[in-house]
Amino acid sequence: MTKTVWIVDKHACPPDYETHFRYFKYAQYLKDKGYKVEIFISSFLHRQKIDLLKGNNIYEKREYNGIDYVLVKTLSYKNNGLRRMYSLFQFVCRIKRISRYFAKPDIIIHSSNAPFSNGLCKFAKRNNIKYVAEILDLWPESFVTFGLAKRKNPLIQLAFKMEKWLYKNADNVVFSMEGGQDYIIDKKWDKQFNNGPVDLGKVLYINNSVDLDDYVRTRTENPISFDYLDDKFFNIIYIGSISLANDVNKLIYAAELLQENINIRFYIYGNGSERSNIEAYCKLNNISNVFFKDEWIDYKYVPSLLSKSSLNVLNFLQSDSEKYGGCQGKLFNYIASGKPICSNIKMGYCLINKHNLGIAKEFNSPEEYADAFLKMSNLSTDDYNAICDNVEKVSLEYDFKIQSQKLLSLL
Numbered sequence: 035m036t037k038t039v040w041i042v043d044k045h046a047c048p049p050d051y052e053t054h055f056r057y058f059k060y061a062q063y064l065k066d067k068g069y070k071v072e073i074f075i076s077s078f079l080h081r082q083k084i085d086l087l088k089g090n091n092i093y094e095k096r097e098y099n100g101i102d103y104v105l106v107k108t109l110s111y112k113n114n115g116l117r118r119m120y121s122l123f124q125f126v127c128r129i130k131r132i133s134r135y136f137a138k139p140d141i142i143i144h145s146s147n148a149p150f151s152n153g154l155c156k157f158a159k160r161n162n163i164k165y166v167a168e169i170l171d172l173w174p175e176s177f178v179t180f181g182l183a184k185r186k187n188p189l190i191q192l193a194f195k196m197e198k199w200l201y202k203n204a205d206n207v208v209f210s211m212e213g214g215q216d217y218i219i220d221k222k223w224d225k226q227f228n229n230g231p232v233d234l235g236k237v238l239y240i241n242n243s244v245d246l247d248d249y250v251r252t253r254t255e256n257p258i259s260f261d262y263l264d265d266k267f268f269n270i271i272y273i274g275s276i277s278l279a280n281d282v283n284k285l286i287y288a289a290e291l292l293q294e295n296i297n298i299r300f301y302i303y304g305n306g307s308e309r310s311n312i313e314a315y316c317k318l319n320n321i322s323n324v325f326f327k328d329e330w331i332d333y334k335y336v337p338s339l340l341s342k343s344s345l346n347v348l349n350f351l352q353s354d355s356e357k358y359g360g361c362q363g364k365l366f367n368y369i370a371s372g373k374p375i376c377s378n379i380k381m382g383y384c385l386i387n388k389h390n391l392g393i394a395k396e397f398n399s400p401e402e403y404a405d406a407f408l409k410m411s412n413l414s415t416d417d418y419n420a421i422c423d424n425v426e427k428v429s430l431e432y433d434f435k436i437q438s439q440k441l442l443s444l445l
Contacts, residue, residue, distance in 0.1 A: 037445070038137055039064055042074045042154065043145035044108070044125045048086070048098040051079055053333050054363035056170075056210075056242055060143065061101045063438045069445070072136070076125055077105040082330065085110055093132050106132070113307070122150035130157050139163055141445055146204075147173040148197035155203055166444060167204040168240075169214060172355050173197070179353035180279060198223050202231040206444050208238050212383035213358030215239075238444070243437040244366040246429060253337035262325070263342035268298045268411040270376075271340065272347040273331070274364050276306035281351035284378055286312055288403035289324050298323060298411055303339070305329035340371035345392070345410050348377035352396050359383035369429045374421045376406055389428045392421060 041057045049058055061071045077087030077094070087094055092107045108124050111117035130153065142158050144151055146167040158165035174193040177183045183190050201207050201223060207214070215224075215237050222228040263269050270289075276282050282302070289300045300323055302312075309329070316324050331339065340346065346368040350356075359382050368375050375386050377394035386394035393410065397403040413421075430436075 036068060036070050037140040038070045038072075039445070040072055040074060040139040040142045041144075042129065042142060044076045044122060045080045045145070046073060046075045047079050047081070048075075048096070048103060049101075050098070050332075051082060053081070053336075054242065055245070055248075056363070057143075057145070058099075058101060059243075059245055059434045059438065060441060063434070063441070064445075065101070067442065070137075072102045072104055072139075074104045074106060074129055076108045076121070078108050078110045078121070083110070083112065092128055093135075104132075104136075119150075122147070123153075126151060126153045129154060133157070141166065143168060143441075145170055146200060147171065148200045149193050152196050152200050155200055159203060164205045164445075165203075166206045166208060167200055168208045168210065170210045170361055172211075172217065172358070175217075175355050176353070179355045180351065194221075198231070201237075204236075206236050206238060207232075208240050208441075208444070209358075210239075210241055210361035211359035212239050212241065216382075217358045238440065240437055240440045241432065242361050242363050242366050243432040243434045244370045244429070245434040246370060249337050249367075249370045252334050253341060256334045256338055258335050258338045260339060260342050263301070263339075265342075266297070268344045269342060270298065270300045270345045270347060270407060271303070271343040272301070272349060273303045273336065273339075273367075274362075276302070276304050276309040276312065278308060279351050280306065280308075280349055281378075282308060282312055282349055283315075284397070284400065284403060285347060285349045286316060286321065286324060287400035288397075288407060290319065290321050291400055291404040292407060293321065293323050295408065295411070296323075298407065300324045301327055303327045303331050336367055337371070340367065340373065343371060343373050345407070346371065346373055346375050348375060348379070348386075348394075350377075350379045352379045356380065357382040366429075366432055369425055369432060372422050372426045372429070374410060374418070374425065376410060378403060385428065390421065390424050391428060392425075 041060055043057050046057050061073055064071050078085045087105045087107050094105045096103050106125055106128050109117055109121040141164045143166045144154055155165050174190050178185045215234050218224050218232050219227055223230040223232045225233050292298050313326050356379055374392035376392050377386055378397050380396040384394050386392050393406045
């Protein structure tokens with residue numbers, strides 16, 4: 035019999051707005067295997083700050099690129115304050131409320147953040163539905179490691195208890211970072227070593243990935259010149275959020291030290307709370323080798339853009355949670371481009387260091403960071419091409435067709 039799967043992620047988007055295609059690709063793959071799939075998302079798009087659902091209806095079914103979506107009306111917001119927190123609870127509450135209008139699913143795959151997601155896990159258990167918790171971010175751990183809250187804060191302590199409950203009661207827990215089991219062991223929540231409630235046997239790892247066929251097809255079908263990305267320059271590209279957690283200031287300070295190296299140029303694509311401040315800093319200090327481009331670039335142009343890159347940058351604020359690994363969606367777009375990568379954080383299970391895809395370390399000063407860029411720009415042609423070859427080989431390992439086999443094993 036055909037099984038019905040609900041994929042639930044408040045922050046997922048329809049394909050034309052998406053930059054991280056994890057759940058869209060899940061849906062395509064499962065549909066091809068004969069599953070009936072519906073993706074539940076918020077009608078309010080977190081990154082673009084637009085609402086796709088007008089009027090008073092609290093949900094609407096739509097089809098995008100052959101995949102069934104359910105848009106759930108939630109509160110709009112401008113920042114990460116109380117309105118966003120409320121909307122997270124509202125999203126789950128409304129899914130439970132409208133569930134009577136849908137056929138009962140056999141499986142729910144949920145991008146989960148305790149405590150906001152626990153209600154859907156309870157709903158699944160109550161209705162004998164298999165519940166798979168996907169952990170793409172370590173909430174509330176990241177709040178603590180980034181200094182946004184104290185570990186002993188009563189609300190944070192409550193959130194940790196609810197996170198523990200979620201891992202205990204989910205049928206499977208899928209971490210997108212490789213050190214997910216390490217995290218549970220460090221918390222002493224595991225059965226195997228600490229006599230806790232969480233069985234490590236149900237904890238798996240499926241990182242983000244990229245569909246290489248789609249990537250190549252998208253690049254071919256959407257050529258764009260990007261004339262300013264002249265091949266005579268060493269073009270360093272950053273794509274993504276420009277917020278406190280991304281700490282793009284560090285990238286700018288390093289670029290500032292390299293202004294005399296006229297063949298090195300930095301291009302910034304993305305938006306966030308810190309973009310205006312960083313642009314103002316560059317203008318005030320006459321930084322001539324940093325160019326701010328589109329605040330949001332349509333994904334269909336990303337493969338073409340990255341084909342013009344000489345080096346792609348992952349830039350973040352260092353935190354203790356990185357020891358468990360990372361799952362940055364853009365990393366796999368960078369890998370698919372076949373170009374070297376530079377990351378400014380020390381990360382556990384680091385793909386860049388493991389496979390020699392470039393440079394990844396915590397830089398102690400702008401000078402160290404600038405030296406890394408200079409080193410990459412001065413590589414011989416043979417050494418540079420050797421890194422590119424490594425990147426291309428690793429892209430095959432993280433093709434979605436390979437990674438999705440792990441998902442199928444759960445269902």
